[in-house]
């Protein structure tokens with residue numbers, strides 16, 4: 278998007294774009310794939326069809342960044358220099374941050390729309406009732422609403438497939454509210470009430486035992502949801518029975534060594550997520566590994582000719598494609614201004630816009 282808009286505004290800019298992938302995936306539709314209302318194949322397009330014409334597409338994987346010398350090195354060992362660098366490599370799934378998760382992911386009754394939405398549908402389709410657990414990690418995640426969207430769709434599906442009356446739907450989250458924006462949280466709590474969903478707050482997922490089908494949590498009110506905006510704020514006066522639950526169900530959690538286990542018959546989760554390793558180990562990273570940029574200008578905090586955006590950037594907003602749409606014109610304006618007058622374009626700044634279409638059932642959503 279940045280490359281296309283730069284070229285449109287100034288066709289003389291010489292652009293090299295590193296992208297090793299052959300396919301581009303429209304990830305927001307994976308929520309619908311998981312609920313069988315969208316075809317996975319249709320979420321993919323050939324990369325060549327989305328590449329702007331007139332750029333130099335370098336089909337290589339960047340492995341090293343040396344911003345002090347304006348240099349980028351690829352896995353193939355090729356070196357490139359630049360006048361300006363835009364960094365937007367997304368984030369990586371980091372299942373290794375939860376014990377047992379690398380072995381459990383996308384197998385049997387453990388599924389995730391983040392990694393294999395076709396498997397999610399297999400799990401929902403074959404679910405015969407019991408405990409349906411939906412959960413998310415303490416790290417930042419992309420599309421903070423996605424772990425809930427599939428839960429509302431799944432609940433709707435369970436009604437249709439006739440297993441809802443023998444199913445307990447649980448949402449276990451590290452946060453203290455269902456959504457960080459009050460009017461949206463209010464609507465979602467109505468959805469939760471209507472669907473009779475059991476919410477469990479302050480839950481930090483620490484282990485998945487795939488064999489015994491138990492998700493282990495540490496519980497603590499000081500657990501942070503990794504800066505994920507969706508899980509912040511207060512409880513809007515809602516009473517949480519047993520202090521950490523809403524819509525309390527008889528506490529079936531297994532207590533062992535100070536941890537609480539939830540026995541599940543199916544589990545959907547957002548795996549922990551982290552900055553790509555080549556970013557985290559580079560001089561561009563902050564202490565959390567993300568690209569350190571100014572919130573408003575998206576300019577790197579140390580290297581003036583470097584800009585960062587998208588999921589990889591350290592920004593205090595929810596990581597979404599919608600947010601990127603508002604970030605791109607800021608980066609483009611600033612680079613063009615720097616080329617022409619060596620300073621930033623003060624007329625544009627990123628104001629933190631993000632958006633989330635929270636699907637609440639088949640054919641229903643709240644647009645946050």
Ligand SMILES: Cc1cc2nc3c(=O)[nH]c(=O)nc-3n(C[C@H](O)[C@H](O)[C@H](O)COP(=O)(O)OP(=O)(O)OC[C@H]3O[C@@H](n4cnc5c(N)ncnc54)[C@H](O)[C@@H]3O)c2cc1C
Nearest residue numbers: 295298304305307338339366367420587588596597598599
């Ligand atoms: C299930 C799900 C539901 C979602 N729902 C929504 C939604 O409803 N609305 C919304 O706005 N957003 C949603 N999102 C989030 C949205 O998809 C992301 O925020 C967005 O794709 C991030 O874009 P990005 O360009 O930063 O990263 P990506 O889209 O991940 O793209 C990164 C690109 O960088 C390339 N790359 C990575 N490493 C390197 C390297 N070392 N060298 C060269 N190239 C590299 C990759 O090949 C990739 O093409 C959802 C995501 C998921 C998973």
